[in-house]
Amino acid sequence: MSKVCELTGKRPIVGNNVSHSNRKTKRRFLPNLIKKKFYIPELDKTVTLKVSTKALRTIDKLGLYAYLKKLQKQGKSIPVKL
Template sequence: MSKVCKLTGKKPISGNNVSHSNRKTKRRFVPNIQKKKFFVPETGKFVTLRISTNAMRTINKLGVYAYVKKLESKGIETGVKF
């Protein structure tokens, strides 16, 4: 499975491990992706999403329906069907 957040679009980025002697080797910074099931009271249905923990925090503040609508109003395609 890919490590991409369904809502925010966060994905792995590359960088360097830097040792004490300042040697650099390639590494990946992967986002903390979790599979989570949300209940949407506006539609009365459950939706399962693979999202980052950053998106989970925002959903806890706004609600999943309001957050997806906010992203869609900005022009970001989420692919979430209610």
């Protein structure tokens, strides 16, 4: 299963672990993803999405339906048919 937010598109990035002696080894920074069920009363649907915590905060602020409309207006693909 991929570690990508379905709404924001956040994905793992690559960086370095740096030791005290300044040796560098590759590592991955993983996004903070949560699998969550959402109910959309406007569509009378329940959807399960894998979202980042940043997307969750935005959903709490705007509401899921408004956030999906905003993403659709920006031209991003959304996993729910509106």
